[in-house]
Amino acid sequence: MTDDDGDEGGEVPREEFHEDPLGHAEVWAGMTVGDLATEYGKAGIGAADMSRAVDVYAEMLGRDDVTNFFGLAGAMVPGGMRSVVTELIRDGHIDALVTTGANLTHDSIEAVGGKHHHGRTGPEGAEREHDEQLRDEGVDRIYNVYLPQEHFTLFETHLREHVFPEFDGTVAISEFTRELGRANSEVNEREDVAEDAGIAAAAYEHDVPVFVPAIQDSVLGIQAWMHSQVSSFTLDALADMTNVTDVAFDAEKTGATVVGGGVPKNFVLQTMLTVPEAYDYGVQLTTDPASTGGLSGATLDEARSWGKLEKSAKNVTVLGDATITLPLLVAGARDRIE
Numbered sequence: 208m209t210d211d212d213g214d215e216g217g218e219v220p221r222e223e224f225h226e227d228p229l230g231h232a233e234v235w236a237g238m239t240v241g242d243l244a245t246e247y248g249k250a251g252i253g254a255a256d257m258s259r260a261v262d263v264y265a266e267m268l269g270r271d272d273v274t275n276f277f278g279l280a281g282a283m284v285p286g287g288m289r290s291v292v293t294e295l296i297r298d299g300h301i302d303a304l305v306t307t308g309a310n311l312t313h314d315s316i317e318a319v320g321g322k323h324h325h326g327r328t329g330p331e332g333a334e335r336e337h338d339e340q341l342r343d344e345g346v347d348r349i350y351n352v353y354l355p356q357e358h359f360t361l362f363e364t365h366l367r368e369h370v371f372p373e374f375d376g377t378v379a380i381s382e383f384t385r386e387l388g389r390a391n392s393e394v395n396e397r398e399d400v401a402e403d404a405g406i407a408a409a410a411y412e413h414d415v416p417v418f419v420p421a422i423q424d425s426v427l428g429i430q431a432w433m434h435s436q437v438s439s440f441t442l443d444a445l446a447d448m449t450n451v452t453d454v455a456f457d458a459e460k461t462g463a464t465v466v467g468g469g470v471p472k473n474f475v476l477q478t479m480l481t482v483p484e485a486y487d488y489g490v491q492l493t494t495d496p497a498s499t500g501g502l503s504g505a506t507l508d509e510a511r512s513w514g515k516l517e518k519s520a521k522n523v524t525v526l527g528d529a530t531i532t533l534p535l536l537v538a539g540a541r542d543r544i545e
Contacts, residue, residue, distance in 0.1 A: 240535060241542025253526060257535060260490050260523040264536055265543035267462035267488040268300050274458035276486075278475040279306040280467030280503075284313035285323050285349045286530045288466075289405055291537055296409040303454045304410060305418045305471045308425025311384065312362060313354075314406045315427075318391035319365045320398060321358030326351050363430055369394060371434050379446035383431070384410070384417040416454065418447050421470040452481045462488035463516075466529050468495060468503020476515040485514055489522035492529045492536065 230249030238246075241261075248258030267273050279292060295301050313323070328351055329337025341348055345356045369390035374383070388411030395404035410417045422428040422442065435441045455461060455478045463486045465472045472491075479485045495504030507522040516522055525532050 239542050240538035244535070244539035244542075256523055256525045257527075257532065260492075260525050260532075260536055261539035261543065263488055263521045263523050264464065264490050265540040266521065267464070267490070268540055269544040270460065272459040273462045273488065274302045274454065274460065275300060275462045275464065276303045276305065276454075276475045276478070277301040278463070278465040278467070278471035279304065279310055280469045280471045281307075281529060282309070282313075282349050282352075283466060283529065283533075284310045284317075284406070285352045285354065287323075288530060288533055289314060289317065290403065291534055293403060293406050293409045295537065296406065296413055296415050299413070301410075301415055302458075303416050303418065303451060304406070305420065305451075305474045306406075307469075307471060308419050308422040308427040311387065311407055311417070311419060312425055312427045315365065315387060315391050316354075316358045316362045317402045318395045318400065318405045318408060319361060320400050320402075321354075321361050322402065323349075324353045324355075326353035359426060362426070365390065365394065366427075366430050366434075371438075371440065374440050376439050377441050377443050379450060380419050380422055380442050380444060381416045381447050381450050383422075383442060384419060387427075388412070388417070416450060418451055418474065420444060420447065420474045424470075448481070451478050455479060455482045455484075458484075460487045462486060463490070463507075465489070465491045465493075465507075466533055468493055468501070468505075473502055476510050476513075479515045480513070485517045485520070486510075486522075487517055487520050489516055489520060490536065491522075491524040492532045493524065493526060494528060496526070497524075 229251055232246040232250045232254060234243070234246065244258050244261040247254035267275060277292070277295070283292070296304070317323070326348060328334070338348060341353070347354045347356060370387050373386050384407060388407035392404045392408035392411055394400070395408060407417060423432065431442055451474070461479070461484065463475050465475055489507040489510070491507050493503055495501060497504045497506050497509070506524045507516060510516050511518065511520065
């Protein structure tokens, strides 16, 4: 063996390598999700990332001095993650929610009596025929989830009767979503809807602001625009820049949980460019690799270079379907702190 000076017999110093033998995950009947996260930590690849994410998230939630921002993109509500987010709000684990108009649309549909249903993708070679049939039957498809179109009519009626009449003039989006939550909560209780009142309602009841920076990119936004054509009502997106900055500015420590990418992710992270500090914690769940250069796959380490995370921040990015990783993350962290 040759050392750095070309001498035989020397050893190359292992500055990067640290003795940390890999273990092998074990599973057993009756194990908790916290146990599973610990076992993941013995392993490598994605399991190791998931274990670290649980550790970081549990520390975020367990500290009273951390203000938690939560970014929710993707089809998380129709994908079945509605209750996970709702209960995080109710338990005080989300202090500011940034999401899409689509997620609030689907959340509201269930709050007032609509329902999503298990479906399927089209059989290989007949995908087009499958979706053409669904169109003829008045059913919208979100991968393997179906939503009858009459539920959108129910939602639109709900907005016209219980939300829009509360406003006259220019309104901040977070004020609009607050009233949406109020209306969802009241109708859900009055009509004795079997499904829970949901995310927007929980945010209203617990005074958690809900920001939707790209609200026009949704049925909720389309309905708001249509109402603005026949009234003085309009939404002010820039007003929420002040509102979300105020939350960040007043925080002692901050943590970011980002599910998916797109606008919610960027809105959560860019908030720290408007205040003196940066995020102390960060957990990201995404399906996108960083190698494309796109925002949705960009690691939280990359966000550190922008000054969105503190240099000393604890952060983890987990690749995988968030309908799988989000429940694991939340359940594992709950086991740690409860």
